[in-house]
Amino acid sequence: MSPRPRPEVTIDLDLVRRLLADQHPDLARRPLSPLGEGWDNALFRLGQHFLVRLPRRELAARLVAHEHRWLPEISRLVDLPLPVPVRHGRPTAYFPWSWSIVRWVEGRPAAGSAVAGRGRWAGTLARFAAQLHQPAPPGAPHNPVRAVPLAERDEVTRERLAACGDPRADQLTALWGRLLNTPVHQGPPSWVHGDLHPLNQVVHRGNLAAVIDFGDLSAGDPACDLATAWQTFDWEGRAAFVVRYAELAGRDEALWQRARAWAVCHAAVSLALSADDPVFAEIAEHTVTQLLDAPDARLPHASQAR
Template identity: 75%
Template sequence: MTPSPAAEVDITLEVVRRLLADQHPDLADRPLSPLGEGWDNAMFRLGQHFLVRLPRRAVAADLVAHEHRWLPEIATLVDLPVPVPVRHGQPTAYFPWSWSITRWIEGRPAVDSPVGGRGRWAGRLAQFLAGLHQPAPSDAPISPFRGVPLAVRDEVTRERLARAGHPRTGELLQVWEQALRAPVYAEVPVWVHGDPHPLNMVVRRGNLAAVIDFGDLTAGDPASDLATAWQTFTWEGRAQFVVRYSQLAGPDEALWQRARGWAVLYSANSLALSDDSPEFTAIAEHTIAQVLDAPDARVGRRA
């Protein structure tokens, strides 16, 4: 297994303070504290009302540019807060990439909330994604990893399942192969979040408050996003999610077949690439149990 990739720049408090002083001096005297790092970004709390987000790898720099360009438009489609940048940071001699300041969204990641209680907002998330999944403009970003036909990801998914060595790999491959046989997406490409797992949702007082981290935003097959039905919920919550999404976007059995395949794909990614992250491992194990053991919320039978 492979740990999260190393940062390609050293992002310290001093670097962030210098960037603020040079480019946004009216915010530079506010308290600043590190919040942690993901695969792509380092995050800092700035005062009571802001979040500073800086790419830690070159590959993530383009994702920041996508958010700068497209999140103001995305915000008009959806009915929950999204992290629209309120200030844009520019590359400098001492920090090579664009960066962002967004408004602070109060709450905790959904991964910190009990899985069984998330059904309370399953329909809310379905409504958010149905609003997002609108035809994307011709110049929308295109990801080679999200929203693509499952066959494009076949070789790497099999390799990562083999590398992870999970005891239920054989069963997961059966589900994966079923999904590969589903009709491919042939409609107009729609906006796809690209990564709506429980670490990228904010919950406040037991309700869904925001969806964050649009770095993987792309145009493509919405099934890529709907894998969250298995990643995030129990089968009861998933049933509510499926019903609400289908009410808004229309019934489509092939869509849910592909989404179940994406749930396997994301599990393979997490198991093979994120062994240093207990949270991703827990999401993967939950997803696998939901895919293999829970009733199929679409038709009321076991998967």
């Protein structure tokens, strides 16, 4: 397996302090502490109320521009808090990309919570997804690796499954093959979060408090997001998620079959590319178990709640 991408710039407390002092001096003297790095961004807590997000590679820097442009509009569609930038950071001679300051949301990633307890807020996440999945306007971003027809992800998904070394890769490949010819998304492209796994869901006091990290925001097939039914929940939570989404957005078996295929696709990414990230590896293992072993995986129409 390959590790997550290496950072293309060095981001530390001194750099963040310098950026704040130069561009947002009224915030520069507040306490600042590192929170860690994901694949795309380095995160720093700023005082009690803010979070600083800086891209760690050029690809991620382009995604920051999407958030600056579109998140204010997306936030008007949904009930949950989103990381809408409250301050924009500009490129400088010593840091080449745009960056953001967003409001701090109290809580922790859902990935750190017990899977069995997540069903409590499955309906809330389903409502968020149904609210988000509205027709996207002209000019909405297109992501070539998210929310596209399944056939466009066939070659790379098979390659990743073949190379990942997982003992059940053959079963996943067979499942992917069965789902690949599911009818494509009909109608206009919808807004899609693009990366709705449990690290991007914030839980506080046992409830879903926010959805974060909209760098992969794009227009396309909402099934890409609905893969979270397998990434996040056990089969009971998944049933609650599916039923609530269907109540709000309508029943569509092809949509859920594509969602299941996207869960295979997302698992293949994590299995192949997360050697140094145990949390992503755990999400991948959970997804594989839900896809292949959960009670609903053995039903004739596994994507539909009964």
